[in-house]
Amino acid sequence: MEKFDLKIISGLEKCFIDQSIEEKKQIKRISMLANERLSFQLAFSAETPLYRRCAFKCNLELESPIREYIKLESVEQVPVKMPVYKDQNDDNYLRKEPGLYPDLLLPFVLERENNLIFVQDELRSIFVTVLCKDGIKAGEYPVKFKAVFEGRVLAEAEIVVEVIGKKTEDLSIYHTEWFYTDCLAQYYNVEVWSERHWEIIENYVKEAVDSGVNTLLTPLLTPPLDTLVGGERLTTQLVDVTLTNGKYSFNFDKVGRWIELCDRCGIKFFEINHFFTQWGAEHAPKVMADVDGEYKKIFGWETEAAGKEYTEFLHSFLDALIPYLKEKGVDKRCFYHISDEPRAEHLENYSKARAVVTEKLKGYTIIDALSNYEFYKNGVVDCPVPGSNHIVPFIENKVPGLWVYYCCSQNVEVANRFVSMPGSRIRIIGAQMYKFDIKGFLHWGFNFWNCRYSVKPVNPFLETCGEYFTPAGDCFLVYPAQDGTAYTSLHCRQFGMALEDHKAMMLCESLIGREKTLAAVEEGAEGFTFTQYPMDEEYLLSMRERINGLIKNA
CATH class of the missing domain: 3.20.20 (TIM Barrel)
Structure with missing residues (x-):
């Protein structure tokens, strides 16, 4: 039986080819400031025999009122011979063995025929960036992806992007x-x-x-x-x-x-x-x-x-x-x-x-x-x-x-x-730099x-x-x-999320003050330091929604 899957997941995720798409948490809504760089990923996989072929090509289609501001990049696996120092590491690594790791981002061209390749029993992803430096008008915008073959929709996924009508300043550090x-x-x-x-x-x-x-x-x-x-x-x-x-x-x-x-x-x-x-x-x-x-x-x-x-x-x-x-x-x-x-x-x-x-x-x-x-x-x-x-x-x-x-x-x-x-360990530095006024x-x-x-x-x-x-x-x-x-x-873009967080925190501080902003940052992260911090991505996603909410209502 055919089973093609598309799922919108956090930009902090890393999709290894031997993972299952079921392991990845779907996100249905996300907010952004008008001129910031918003990131998420479109994960895709197939559990069908693919007609005795190892790969199946089809077309990825994108529908959205903000399509012109959306950029797609294919997340490619790279050979990693040395993922860690064997005698200097901790439990907060995804893997510690040599292998293929998701990292290289290559341009993904929507206009190209057969642009999406499903590989049997492999999990892959596309990195999605929403960015308009002049700012996107406030509102809620659906972003919908479809995998289409000869007019037939094999799978689809949708997320709602809420744009908050306030802009961040340039990076202050x-x-x-x-x-x-x-x-x-x-x-x-x-x-x-x-x-x-x-x-x-x-x-x-x-x-x-x-x-x-x-x-x-x-x-x-x-x-x-x-x-x-x-x-x-x-x-x-x-x-x-x-x-x-x-x-x-x-x-x-x-x-x-x-x-x-x-x-x-x-x-x-x-x-x-x-x-x-x-x-x-x-x-x-x-x-x-x-x-x-x-x-x-x-x-x-x-x-x-x-x-x-x-x-x-x-x-x-x-x-x-x-x-x-x-x-x-x-x-x-x-x-x-x-x-x-x-x-x-x-x-x-x-x-x-x-x-x-x-x-x-x-x-x-x-x-x-x-x-x-x-x-x-x-x-x-x-x-x-x-x-x-x-x-x-x-x-x-x-x-x-x-x-x-x-x-x-x-x-x-x-x-x-x-x-x-x-990705959460990469992104956390933005909040740390804000808290300690780096x-x-x-x-x-x-x-x-x-x-x-x-x-x-x-x-x-x-x-x-x-x-x-x-x-x-x-x-x-x-x-x-x-x-x-x-x-x-991918690790560059995930570090970039830390910088976007910092800019959002500085905007929030300018609107409601440092004390309230810091309280929103530290909620759920008591004892927050450079060595002690929440290790899951849920903290970062929730924290940014709190900050964005404070900015929206200021």
């Missing part, structure tokens, strides 16, 4: 996902800073902005990140350095082009790359220069971080850079870095490195991902960005303007966005398509964990399309 121009050049096999490279960069910056990024890592010098000691990443240095007769000069033409590109795409802030090496601030990053007519490396692993030569270079560099950024009107839109993830034993080195640039960067904010409170207590970092599992002392000491980050190390108890985690979120991997220490590039479609570097989902948010644009991911 800083949000950076480290953006790697070298990975783009390597994957697409183009010359760094060639016209094609610039085109691809712009495509990916647009995708980053669409994903909620408003602060972009800017490689004035090649970023000294995830690099093997003694090794190099592909040179991606925006600033042209010339050394003639012992004197430095700088050309910022490419920096200007970068700024214009970012402004065009919607980037609001610039995160200047680190001036010293990662994990200790012991050395200078790679710096390339034209030296008396020869293009060569002048600083790198062999260079002492706070040594005389590199100090003189940095002073000359900053003396030229700051006036240029002022001229462009962006100097106050910039953040600066010393070194990434220094530990307690690196405090002395970090302090010396910071001292090199302290006077030159007076009046500007220095931020760094670090989780030892002593760095802030000793005044060597203006804006600490602790890991979410180390944030408590920073909160207890009321550090102003506090940011947060997570990466592969935040794998027990706290939120993260590994592909193996439930001002910025940093993550190291928008498009890191390298193996550990950047020894070589990897194919992200096959190596979702960077050759056993991190659990899948940590290295990158997007996959590379052949045409130089990006495919997004």
